[in-house]
Amino acid sequence: MNAVSSREITGLLKAWSNGDQAALERLVPLIYDELYRLARGYMNRESPGHPLQVTALVNEAYLRLANWKEAQWENRAHFFGVAAQLMRRVLVDFARNRDYEKRGGGRRHVPLDEATALPLQRDADFLALDDALRSLSAMDPRKGHIVELKFFAGLSVEEIAAVLQTSPRTVMREWSLARAWLFRELNHKAVDER
Amino acid sequence: MRPEKWQQINDLYFAALERDGLARAAFLEEACANDGDLRREVESLLESNEDAGEFLSSSALAVAARALAMEQDRFLIGQKIGPYQVLSLLGAGGMGQIYLAEDTRLNRKVALKLLPHEFTRDPDRVRRFKQEARAASSLNHPNILTIFEIGEHEEIHFIVTEFIDGKTLRQRLSGASLKLTELLDILIQSASALAAAHEAGIVHRDIKPENIMVRRDGYVKLLDFGIAKLTEQFLTGEMTRSESLADASAPLVTDPGKVMGTARYISPDHLLGLELDGRSDIFSLGVVLYEMVAGRAPFEGATTGAVMAAILNHEPLPLMRYSRAVPAELERIVEKAIQKDRELRYQVIKDFMIDLKNLKLELEVDARLKRAHPMPARNERRSGDDDAPPPTEELTDDAAQPGATSGRLEPVGGAVPLDSRFYIERSTDREFHEAIERQDSLVLVKGPRQVGKTSLLARGLHQARERGARVVLIDFQSLGQEYFASSEKLILSLAETLADQLDIDASPSRMWNSFMSPGINFERFLRREVLAKIDAQIVWGLDEVDRLFSCEFGSDIFGLFRSWYNKRALDPEGPWKRLTQVIAYATEAHLFITDLNQSPFNVGTRMSLEDFNYEQVAQLNERHGSPLRDRAEIARYVRLVGGHPYLVRRGLHEMVARGWTLPLLEARADQDEGPFGDHLRRVLLSLSQDAALREVVQDVLQGKPSANTDSFYRLRSAGLMAGESARDLRPRCQLYANYLEKHLL
Numbered sequence: 001m002n003a004v005s006s007r008e009i010t011g012l013l014k015a016w017s018n019g020d021q022a023a024l025e026r027l028v029p030l031i032y033d034e035l036y037r038l039a040r041g042y043m044n045r046e047s048p049g050h051p052l053q054v055t056a057l058v059n060e061a062y063l064r065l066a067n068w069k070e071a072q073w074e075n076r077a078h079f080f081g082v083a084a085q086l087m088r089r090v091l092v093d094f095a096r097n098r099d100y101e102k103r104g105g106g107r108r109h110v111p112l113d114e115a116t117a118l119p120l121q122r123d124a125d126f127l128a129l130d131d132a133l134r135s136l137s138a139m140d141p142r143k144g145h146i147v148e149l150k151f152f153a154g155l156s157v158e159e160i161a162a163v164l165q166t167s168p169r170t171v172m173r174e175w176s177l178a179r180a181w182l183f184r185e186l187n188h189k190a191v192d193e194r
Numbered sequence: 195m196r197p198e199k200w201q202q203i204n205d206l207y208f209a210a211l212e213r214d215g216l217a218r219a220a221f222l223e224e225a226c227a228n229d230g231d232l233r234r235e236v237e238s239l240l241e242s243n244e245d246a247g248e249f250l251s252s253s254a255l256a257v258a259a260r261a262l263a264m265e266q267d268r269f270l271i272g273q274k275i276g277p278y279q280v281l282s283l284l285g286a287g288g289m290g291q292i293y294l295a296e297d298t299r300l301n302r303k304v305a306l307k308l309l310p311h312e313f314t315r316d317p318d319r320v321r322r323f324k325q326e327a328r329a330a331s332s333l334n335h336p337n338i339l340t341i342f343e344i345g346e347h348e349e350i351h352f353i354v355t356e357f358i359d360g361k362t363l364r365q366r367l368s369g370a371s372l373k374l375t376e377l378l379d380i381l382i383q384s385a386s387a388l389a390a391a392h393e394a395g396i397v398h399r400d401i402k403p404e405n406i407m408v409r410r411d412g413y414v415k416l417l418d419f420g421i422a423k424l425t426e427q428f429l430t431g432e433m434t435r436s437e438s439l440a441d442a443s444a445p446l447v448t449d450p451g452k453v454m455g456t457a458r459y460i461s462p463d464h465l466l467g468l469e470l471d472g473r474s475d476i477f478s479l480g481v482v483l484y485e486m487v488a489g490r491a492p493f494e495g496a497t498t499g500a501v502m503a504a505i506l507n508h509e510p511l512p513l514m515r516y517s518r519a520v521p522a523e524l525e526r527i528v529e530k531a532i533q534k535d536r537e538l539r540y541q542v543i544k545d546f547m548i549d550l551k552n553l554k555l556e557l558e559v560d561a562r563l564k565r566a567h568p569m570p571a572r573n574e575r576r577s578g579d580d581d582a583p584p585p586t587e588e589l590t591d592d593a594a595q596p597g598a599t600s601g602r603l604e605p606v607g608g609a610v611p612l613d614s615r616f617y618i619e620r621s622t623d624r625e626f627h628e629a630i631e632r633q634d635s636l637v638l639v640k641g642p643r644q645v646g647k648t649s650l651l652a653r654g655l656h657q658a659r660e661r662g663a664r665v666v667l668i669d670f671q672s673l674g675q676e677y678f679a680s681s682e683k684l685i686l687s688l689a690e691t692l693a694d695q696l697d698i699d700a701s702p703s704r705m706w707n708s709f710m711s712p713g714i715n716f717e718r719f720l721r722r723e724v725l726a727k728i729d730a731q732i733v734w735g736l737d738e739v740d741r742l743f744s745c746e747f748g749s750d751i752f753g754l755f756r757s758w759y760n761k762r763a764l765d766p767e768g769p770w771k772r773l774t775q776v777i778a779y780a781t782e783a784h785l786f787i788t789d790l791n792q793s794p795f796n797v798g799t800r801m802s803l804e805d806f807n808y809e810q811v812a813q814l815n816e817r818h819g820s821p822l823r824d825r826a827e828i829a830r831y832v833r834l835v836g837g838h839p840y841l842v843r844r845g846l847h848e849m850v851a852r853g854w855t856l857p858l859l860e861a862r863a864d865q866d867e868g869p870f871g872d873h874l875r876r877v878l879l880s881l882s883q884d885a886a887l888r889e890v891v892q893d894v895l896q897g898k899p900s901a902n903t904d905s906f907y908r909l910r911s912a913g914l915m916a917g918e919s920a921r922d923l924r925p926r927c928q929l930y931a932n933y934l935e936k937h938l939l
Contacts, residue, residue, distance in 0.1 A: 031255075038259030061255055091258050126258070139200060147250070154253035173208045179250050180207075180243035187242070187709050 010079075017082040024086075031090045034061040062154045077163050081145065084153035088130070091152070095126035132185040136178060143178040150175060199232075206236045211243075245708060270308075274298075276347040278306050278354065294357060297342075304342060305358070309351040320351060327353060330419035333394055337387035339407070339415045358415050364403035367486060368697060369730075370662055374524075375561075377486050378554040380406065383414035384479060385547035391419060392472035392543055399470060401478035402459040403485070457501045458491040462534045465502055472543055473536040479546070480531025480539075487524065488516040492532060506534070518613075523553050603818075606840070606847045609648040612656055615817055616843060617649060618810045622801050629799045630654050630774055631661070633731050635762040636755065636798030639778040642913025644840035644873065645803045647778040648737055654776060655735050663731040663774075666695040671738035681747035685712040685754070689719050692734070698723055713754050720758070725769035732773050739779040759797050781911045782880060805837025814846060821849035827856050834863060835870075836916075836927030844869055864932040874933045877914060881938075891915070892938050894923050895931065 009030065015023035038061055137144025149155045149163065157175065161168040206225055210218050218240075226233035270280050270293065278295040284305060285292055295306040309323075324344050331341035343354040363380065366372070372380075384406055391398060398405075398419055407415040461477035464470060484492045492510030495501040513520040513528060527549045533539045540546040610617045622639075629637045637654075639647050651667075659665045668691055677687050689702035700723040706715050724732065742748035755775055762770035781802075806814070811832050815822045822828045835841035848869040849859055862868040866875065881888050887909065893900040899921050901909070906920040914930065917923040925931035 035255065035259050035262060038255060039262035062253070087254055091254050094258065126254075139195060151250050152254045154255065173211065176211065176243055177204065177207050177239065179246055180239045183246040183249050184238065184242040187245075 013079070013082050013086065016086065017078070027086060028090055031087065032094075035094070037061065080149055080153055080155065080163050084148035087152040087154075088133075088148060092126050092130045128186055129182065132182050135185065136181060140178075143174055143181075146171060146175055147178050147182070202232065203235055203239070206232070207239055210236060210240055247708060275306065275308075275350055275352060276345060278304065278352075280306065295354075297354070303357045305355045307353045307355070309353070323351075329394075330391075330396060333391055333396065333419060335387050335390040337383045337414050337416055338390065338419060339417050358407045358409055360407050360409035360413075360415075362404050363406040363408055363482070363486075364697065366408050367403060368664060370660060372486065374487075374521075375554055375557055376412075377483075378550050378557075379412070380408060380414050381479065381483050381486075382547055382550050382554065384416060384482075385543050385550065387414070387416040388472070388475050388479065388543045389547060392475070397470050397472060398475050398478075399464070400456065400459075401475050401482060402456060403482055406482070457498045457505075458485075458493060460502070460505060461536070462506050463536050465506060473539050473541065476531055476540050476543055476546055477533075477536070479543075480528055484510065484513065484528050484532060487513050487520060487528070490516075521553065521557070523549075523556070527553065603847055603851060606844045607644075609652055610646070612652060616814065617653075618806060618814050618839075620646075620804060620806070620810065622803055623650060623653070625801055626650055626654055627657055629801075630658050630663075630733060630776065633771060633774050634799045635770070635774065636759045637774065637776045638798050638800045639776070639803060640781050640800070641803035642911075643780050643782050643876070644838070645805070645913070646839045647780070647803060650803065651735050651737055651776060651778045655733055658731065658733040658774075661731075663733045664696055664728055665733050665735070666692055667735040667737065668692075669737040670741040673741075678745055681750045682712040684747070684751065685716050688751075689716050692720075692724065696724060696728065696732070698727070713750070713757070716754065717757070717761075720773070721769060725772060728772075730772070733776060734773065735776045735778070737778045739777050740782070743779075756797055781913065803839075806839055806842055807837060808832055811837065811842055814842060818846045818850050821846055821854075822856060830860075831856060834860060834928045836929075838913075838927065841870060841873065841927075841929065844873075863929050864936060870929060870933075874929070877930065878934070878937055880912070881914070881934075888938065890923075891925075891934060894925070895935050895939055899923050 009027070012023040012027050016027060133144055133147055136147070146160060146164075149160045150157070155163070157168050157171050160175075161171045164171065206222070209225070210222055213221050222233055222236060226236070271282060273280050275295070277298050279298055281294045281296060281303075283291060284294050291308055293306045293308070295304055296302070297304050327341060327344050330338075331344070339358065340356045341353060342356065345352055345354065361369075384401070388398060388401070396419060398416065400418060401416075405417045407417060409415065459478040459481045461470075461474040463474050463477070481492055488511075493501055493504035493508060495504050510532065513525050527546070530538075530540055530549075531546055540549075604611065604614055604616060626637065626639065639650060641647055648669075655665045655667060668688065673687070677684050686703060686706060692698075693700065693702055700719075702715070702719045702723075705719060705723070706712075707718075710718075742751055755777065758770060758773060758775065762768070762773070775798075777798075808828065812825075812828050815828060815831075822831055831842075831845065835845055845859055845863075848854060849856070859869070863870055864874070865871065881891060887905055890901045890905045890909065891914070894915065901920040901923045903920055906915075906917070906923055909915040909923065910917065914926060915923050916926045925934060
């Protein structure tokens with residue numbers, strides 16, 4: 001990880017956004033590294049006061065990945081869009097693989113509600129969220145974009161407002177509606193599956 | 195959806211967000227005056243927004259990492275850390291996860307403890323930690339865990355120690371009960387380890403059952419020397435920030451179960467922030483000893499803060515209160531070890547240890563003497579136990595000894611103590627124990643009030659525990675009104691009580707998923723945190739369940755119990771086979787359930803508690819020193835009180851206590867201030883609540899039976915009346931007849 005500078009990462013992101021699949025292959029392990037590093041941070045659930053410390057770790061991780069708070073791209077909106085899509089793609093694939101491994105690896109039968117490999121806050125999973133987000137974007141691309149920036153790229157409301165050149169209040173409202181819509185969508189789905 | 199429609203929803207949603215309560219409702223009412231669908235859509239989204247809680251509030255990377263961390267055992271197992279191949283997760287210790295690993299250079303099994311990243315991010319802390327751990331590793335004592343290596347590999351800091359094939363004292367305590375001498379032995383070995391440490395100037399600071407390992411061969415190993423201090427700096431750093439020890443919401447409580455586990459053993463000196471010395475460990479070890487004997491810690495509280503306050507201010511109950519078999523010397527030793535003022539405690543651990551050793555020796559000598567001259571008339575022992583040491587060593591089992599022939603009395607009422615010689619076994623006892631031993635899914639014990647349901651339940655749980663089952667007991671009568679606020683609240687509280695009694699660290703409320711119904715949440719919790727993690731049979735006793743009859747969501751709870759029964763039926767070899775629910779409820783409530791088909795249970799192994807028969811009354815009479823002088827008197831007495839277990843015992847007790855003869859008892863029997871007055875008044879009271887039933891009873895008393903099938907069953911299952919059919923209905927016993935005649939006619 002340390003061997004790759006944020007400048008290089010930025011370069012890889014650019015290359016990927018221009019359709020260079022090889023760049024993606026080099027980016028994925030970087031995100032995995034951060035993921036595992038963070039997971040270790042969470043590992044000891046006993047350690048006190050961890051919510052704060054882990055938040056700091058998460059911020060660090062995002063910072064290291066592409067240093068994107070500082071990114072001096074010709075088009076910031078474009079840059080963050082790419083970064084968020086990258087995170088979304090890698091994490092959803094990651095969830096899919098693990099889900100597959102769990103089901104197909106023959107280790108044990110996983111009942112439906114345990115199969116959610118990566119719990120969101122409570123137990124919906126990345127795959128379901130990915131689907132729901134696709135439906136949302138089809139209806140309202142801007143809200144889909146806000147969710148990507150907020151959830152996948154880890155930007156704050158203020159940062160998103162700056163990127164989209166609008167007010168934080170507007171972002172906040174749209175985020176609220178998008179989140180409510182997704183929550184309801186996932187909730188319905190969870191109920192239907194039962 | 196049409197874009198214009200969605201835009202409309204957006205506008206209304208944003209506008210509604212700025213209003214709340216009535217203003218919001220009024221706004222929507224007006225804005226959607228003639229479009230109910232639109233209004234419902236906006237309201238549904240607003241509601242989702244409120245329900246969404248923390249949904250999507252942390253970033254994707256954090257969520258994914260957290261999920262990964264939860265499955266860390268999967269993710270580290272098989273990996274190599276330096277020369278150590280990780281084999282399996284052993285558990286979570288004071289500071290990090292502990293894995294079983296193999297040292298590939300020496301081909302030996304070791305325990306590998308990984309320090310959390312947060313802890314090791316600060317190089318200074320790591321340096322100090324290593325220093326301490328090295329000091330501890332210089333301690334060379336057979337009862338102290340040997341440290342092989344303190345190392346680092348690719349940012350992972352770890353400690354490698356000898357691998358102990360055994361259980362922590364906490365695990366040991368929850369298994370089969372320990373004999374007093376075994377228990378003293380564990381304490382003596384621990385004290386011996388501490389003596390060596392104290393001599394070297396090292397205070398353990400975190401003595402608790404989790405840090406005492408008992409090997410299969412009985413060898414004790416103390417864990418986590420030196421680590422405690424650093425853990426604590428880590429902890430107190432947070433604690434001072436909250437500036438209040440008693441603040442239940444202090445950051446300490448990230449994992450309430452864990453911290454609570456530790457808080458119980460903290461010495462007052464420690465809480466007061468004094469410079470610690472060996473006397474602090476003495477206190478903690480004293481608390482451990484107390485808990486081992488009493489089955490509960492001396493200082494308890496609902497929150498960490500309350501526990502700490504109890505340590506500073508409360509006097510613990512004497513051990514005698516838990517078991518009369520506690521030797522006075524043991525009481526003295528424990529008391530001295532857990533003095534709040536350290537000046538009054540044992541001053542050095544060696545003195546504590548010597549007292550324990552002497553006590554153990556004394557008990558062993560006693561036991562040998564008794565073996566040579568066995569006491570007569572002991573209760574029968576468990577079978578296959580021939581080699582077991584004599585019963586005096588067993589804490590659970592000594593009560594009947596002194597004065598076994600002098601007819602010492604015990605108070606009557608409530609559950610009959612486990613060790614009471616006034617407990618009479620009935621045929622249901624055997625059926626009941628067999629059902630639990632078979633691990634039946636749902637065992638129901640029903641009967642009128644005061645016929646021995648709780649006593650039977652207690653015995654069933656006790657035997658199950660002795661066999662190695664894990665046992666939980668919830669008494670619905672003892673639950674405060676707040677538990678019954680809603681079905682969700684009750685279900686969550688039940689789950690929490692379950693977790694608490696089983697010492698499960700995972701907190702149900704933390705894994706409660708608002709997407710799902712409380713019942714599903716409870717089921718998931720049971721399956722994932724209880725059944726998946728506890729290998730033994732789990733026997734869950736629920737007493738006084740009739741309280742639910744009068745509760746509006748009672749049927750939700752019954753439905754839950756039944757659903758687990760069904761799960762087991764669908765998958766007989768699945769995890770649910772290890773759950774046995776034992777439910778006791780009073781049928782008195784049947785007086786008020788108008789439709790008996792609504793009776794909550796139509797599944798499970800059902801048994802009704804029967805009255806005592808003549809032989810059983812005779813037996814109890816004998817155990818009271820035979821106040822009923824002959825068979826004729828016994829027969830007369832049986833006619834008077836029937837075989838009602840409580841009445842039978844109450845009367846015998848009164849006769850012995852007051853020196854009454856049977857005629858004297860008979861003369862006072864139906865009086866309000868007589869020995870049965872309380873019981874009889876309750877009978878009358880419950881009848882007075884239903885005029886129709888009262889009339890039926892009046893008719894019966896006047897010899898003109900008028901009961902229909904319904905009132906017949908209700909009166910009979912409530913235990914007020916007896917008989918084979920409505921025409922045959924009669925008062926349950928002479929005493930009821932006399933009393934009811936006096937008051938109803």
